[in-house]
Amino acid sequence: MHEVAALPWPVALAYLVSGILFILALRGLSSPATSRRGNRFGMAGMAIAVVTTIATHKFLDMAEIIGAIVIGGVIGFIIARRIAMTAMPQLVAAFHSLVGMAAVVVGAAAYLSPLAFGIADPATGEIFAASRIEMGLGVAIGAITFSGSVIAFLKLNGNMSGKPIMLPGRHVINLAVLAGILGLVAYFVTDQSGWVFWTVTALSFVIGFLLIIPIGGADMPVVVSMLNSYSGWAAAAMGFTLHNTAMIITGALVGSSGAILSYIMCRAMNRSFISVIAGGFGAETGAADGGEAKEQRPWKRGSAEDAAFLMEQADNVIIVPGYGMAVSQAQHVLREMTDLLKEKGVNVKFAIHPVAGRMPGHMNVLLAEANVPYDEVFELEDINSEFGQADVAFVIGANDVTNPAAKTDKTSPIYGMPILDVANAKSVLFVKRSMGGVGYAGVDNDVFYMDNTMMLLADAKKMVEEIVKALSH
């Protein structure tokens, strides 16, 4: 059996070291205190991998390589400095697409020039069978990551409607295309002709596109995590092709990381991974029961002054931010509001639902950006029991994650989803644009109509600005 030649031991050792540094980079994220050191480990790991590779290969033209790195580095650096924190989900999606594309071009280069990577028989030019499977799968995963991430980016960036786009017979089409890809990868082992390789690549681009268009905006946290996972598996598959331990270790880390995040997000919505992938959430339900049949229930409208008065008098206030806060960029003025409340002796905490926003941890980053100390921000399970002792629950731009129907109504599309029990607070202030919109799941929220709820209907940022004005009198 033909085998890929082993790397010289110092080179293999260097790649192992960078793999370990990447593990330490993720380990650092277990606490904000150690996270920055972890990030430096990651940078060191990357530097070792790149320098080792450059030092052990003969380059025809070093200037080209340096040029390519500098061009990419400058673009990346500028984007990273300028990007608004609210645009982080789009940015992450865009970065995923680049990992996918990089995997595709590396796979294509390996296919066109297998001897350069030592994965072909020098005598016949035939690529080793195992390498063909690894290469085929790597390119397929990379292409899916690329086109899927591009769609996710367009949806998150608002260039494309967040509503699910449902093609008729899409499950059949998708399964047929997937089967086609796997069949061709298997066939690739017996026939290394160009058409097989390029058809696999093209079909994979198509399936990535088809897989993500039916998925709605509210499911984006799962999609972004899932694509994160794919980008890892793509890197790992390339690592298998090139027998590179740094790529394999990193790919496995990133792949598991994305998979775990997807699992956490699915659990936080009580949905199965399959139902998210199948897509369409939020499309049918809104139309089904959104008609006139719904009873008009009484609700109370409050003003900024009322809200300011209620919170001033309170001992404990819990703020529940959601995607609406991100959309209206209300995090900074929200921090001002909490500062004023704290000066008045009110105890303020933040409660974050795992799927609040458009990606895992989205709310935490925005609050951190607004200088909210991270020890005032709590996760669902750590704070949920405290709503009973809270005088005011201040919900800003969140909806479905507070809906008691998730506990009581078995027919609700969000039934079984863990929620923040804002209804247990003595009073609830609900900042919302209008009574019309009913969240992404398309279900009405009983909290709106409770006796102790006051609806603050306005843009989140404007409302909080007015509350701040009222508090500073």
Place this chain on the structure above:
Amino acid sequence: MDFISILSIFVLACFVGYYVVWSVTPALHTPLMAVTNAISSVIIVGALIASAEAGEGLAKWLGLAGVVFASINIFGGFAVTERMLAMYKKKERK
């Protein structure tokens, strides 16, 4: 290296990833995604080899394109992670 050794590394790394990622605090899940993005661009190694060893022709240019894509990710990913992590502050005790 034979396939089984490589597979062993891969499987063990998946386990390491599993335990390490579960210990990441949910507050840092966004930086986690940004940094995993940066490190998965270690695929730049493959792009570098392609642009070095493939000689002239399409494969080399594909390699160079891969180097550009991966560099955007590496520099962008680490820089944006650094920027986010710098924002997480503890309460000032008076």
